[in-house]
Amino acid sequence: MNEGDFLDKIIRNATEKDMDILVKMYLDEVENHQQRAQQFAKDLIYRFKTNICVSDKNIRGTITWDTRGGLDDGVIELVGLGTSSNFKRQGIARDLVLSLINEVKKYFSKAGYKLRVIYLFMEKSNNMGELFYNHMGFRKVSEIPSFYPNNDAVMWIKYF
Numbered sequence: 391m392n393e394g395d396f397l398d399k400i401i402r403n404a405t406e407k408d409m410d411i412l413v414k415m416y417l418d419e420v421e422n423h424q425q426r427a428q429q430f431a432k433d434l435i436y437r438f439k440t441n442i443c444v445s446d447k448n449i450r451g452t453i454t455w456d457t458r459g460g461l462d463d464g465v466i467e468l469v470g471l472g473t474s475s476n477f478k479r480q481g482i483a484r485d486l487v488l489s490l491i492n493e494v495k496k497y498f499s500k501a502g503y504k505l506r507v508i509y510l511f512m513e514k515s516n517n518m519g520e521l522f523y524n525h526m527g528f529r530k531v532s533e534i535p536s537f538y539p540n541n542d543a544v545m546w547i548k549y550f
């Protein structure tokens with residue numbers, strides 16, 4: 391796909407108005423299960439904070455995060471990140487992570503604090519994720535046995 395196909399691509403915060411397109415993305419990308427799709431969309435909007443990459447009125451990628459501890463800790467947990475299957479390797483996840491970093495830096499600095507750490511847990515067997523987070527300057531710091539029902543986890547971290 392050419393860069394021109396992405397002229398309308400924007401990254402912005404997800405709001406409750408995005409429920410329907412988040413549900414659609416889950417049904418298209420993950421599984422055909424209405425109830426879990428609704429729960430996924432609710433979690434992204436109400437339980438965590440989520441930024442979405444939208445083009446052509448469809449979601450192409452999501453990044454979900456939350457603060458961890460007090461503002462003075464300066465810590466963000468990256469809860470989830472994904473790019474739609476037909477849009478991979480076009481810089482969407484990179485742009486989502488970079489825009490998140492910008493946003494949380496402002497969030498902390500407005501309150502007089504600093505972003506110090508972004509961390510995440512990921513399945514140990516996720517080779518694509520590993521290549522991506524390495525590329526983005528994250529480092530593996532720890533392995534956690536049986537963290538997931540069918541897999542160990544790796545903790546990745548980026549210091550600022």
Ligand SMILES: CC(C)(COP(=O)(O)OP(=O)(O)OC[C@H]1O[C@@H](n2cnc3c(N)ncnc32)[C@H](O)[C@@H]1OP(=O)(O)O)[C@@H](O)C(=O)NCCC(=O)NCCS
Pocket residue numbers: 469470471472473474477478479480481482483484485512516518519521522523525
């Ligand atoms: C991992 C994932 C988020 C990457 O999304 P993406 O939008 O395709 O990634 P980007 O295009 O921004 O990639 C940036 C860089 O990461 C690296 N990278 C990403 N995917 C890669 C792959 N499949 N193979 C090799 N390198 C890869 C490359 O260095 C790439 O730069 P380049 O394309 O200029 O070589 C995506 O594959 C995905 O949704 N996977 C399923 C969900 C998941 O595993 N999420 C992470 C755990 S929460």
